Amino acid sequence: MKYALLLLALVSNLAIADQCQSDKLSIHKNFAMGRFNTCEVSAAGHYRLTLKPENLPINPSPWYALRLESSQAQQIELELLVEHGKPRYLPKVSVDKQHWQPVDYQIDGSSMHIQLALPKGTLWLAGQEIMDDEDYQQWQQQLEAKGLESIVLGQSVQGKPIEGLISRADSQDWLIMIGRQHPPEITGAMAMTHFVDEVMEESAQAMALRKRFNVLLVPNMNPDGVHAGNWRHNVGGVDLNRDWFSRAQPETQAVHSYLQKILADGGKIRFALDFHSTHRDVFYTMPTDYGLTPPELVDNWLAQLAEAIKPYPVNIKPGHNKDRGVFKQYIADTYGVHAVTYEVGDNTDRQDIANVARAAAQQLMDVLKTLP
Ligand SMILES: [Zn+2]
Structure with missing residues (x-):
């Protein structure tokens, strides 16, 4: 029983963590301006990230910036779920963090859904161009x-x-x-x-x-x-x-x-x-x-x-x-x-x-x- 609880605690820790990591894809925020709060795999190829403000009250401007490392070209769906506010910044991607292109998205209440065609290697996704x-x-x-x-x-x-x-x-x-x-x-x-x-x-x-x-x-x-x-x-x-x-x-x-x-x-x-x-x-x-x-x-x-x-x-x-x-x-x-x-x-x-x-x-x- 003790072991089962421990295992459960471990599994839930892995499911919602401050980054997502698997063989095929990892999602990071360990860079200047990098920001999201939690990341979980919500279904195969679907990733849910939460965006939370630094403290409250706040004039809500949910910023996000992530780095995706993919071991192969693949199609994924990201959901960015805003806590305390509505999406403001429209998603852009870059392979070099200098040149950015808009990507398609849908906004549904507090969530933004983004379909991404990931190349093999690194892709940055952020709410605006990163200026650090x-x-x-x-x-x-x-x-x-x-x-x-x-x-x-x-x-x-x-x-x-x-x-x-x-x-x-x-x-x-x-x-x-x-x-x-x-x-x-x-x-x-x-x-x-x-x-x-x-x-x-x-x-x-x-x-x-x-x-x-x-x-x-x-x-x-x-x-x-x-x-x-x-x-x-x-x-x-x-x-x-x-x-x-x-x-x-x-x-x-x-x-x-x-x-x-x-x-x-x-x-x-x-x-x-x-x-x-x-x-x-x-x-x-x-x-x-x-x-x-x-x-x-x-x-x-x-x-x-x-x-x-x-x-x-x-x-x-x-x-x-x-x-x-x-x-x-x-x-x-x-x-x-x-x-x-x-x-x-x-x-x-x-x-x-x-x-x-x-x-x-x-x-x-x-x-x-x-x-x-
Ligand atoms: Zn201002």
Whole structure:
């Protein structure tokens, strides 16, 4: 009887585990951004994976990323079962973790069903393209080659560096750009790379901008959450974009301290951007009459952008909420200047993301040069 119970315990452990492993197929999450919770074989060739948030309550954005190792070409069905939310990110596959293609799926309530034709070898499947610390390091090296200076602003909860890049000007004026407060928001991260690349071009416009303004970039505000494949929070279980006034987390403290140091050294924060993703492209702005300097900066920027990219839509949502702890509000209330939350749709065409971000950077540079 004892042995039977032990055997039963062993079998149930094997049936629902944190990975699936058999002769023909194993499913892993031991890589940066890798994420699912449990995996079980629900029928021959059918695998059920659960997706759970890091903690509750949470604004649900069920992230998943898995690596499938197959000993032969085979057809399988995956079910991704979301706990606490509905599927948000549409499945994509890659054989090299760099180039991704969408795959067919069906959504049925909290479950997503995916039929997969597995090649022999490795296939990655994830909710968006994977953009991890290694990708940031590569991009950072390109920016360093263009003369940007790397700095460490502080440490994350798990002791990872909060890295910044600075383009120095002969002035006291600063532009601030941050990204990846929310780990799965890859389209916003893509927009940030294109936007920054345009600002760092060798064009006359970009060189004039960099002569006039210091630029501080913090591309990955939440390195622990990104590594863990978190849905939204840092590993302290906090939504960083609700923490900018209380600054209970080391990630927000690190950036705040650096901005305070800029002020202490006589610098002025003139404008800030924060890159995110949501279900559609939208710019969350501070209201024109909020009392920021100069009041019409963002109105002018986005009107010029709309003209430059028409008929592509530019959606603008002004608003403010003193109590929420959002970065743009923190910038407005602490430094008296405009900040914008630059949101990109989860499913926005990737070439459109690049085109709009490049145009947005050009039009912003055009407007900023008129600042007194
Ligand atoms: Zn976000």
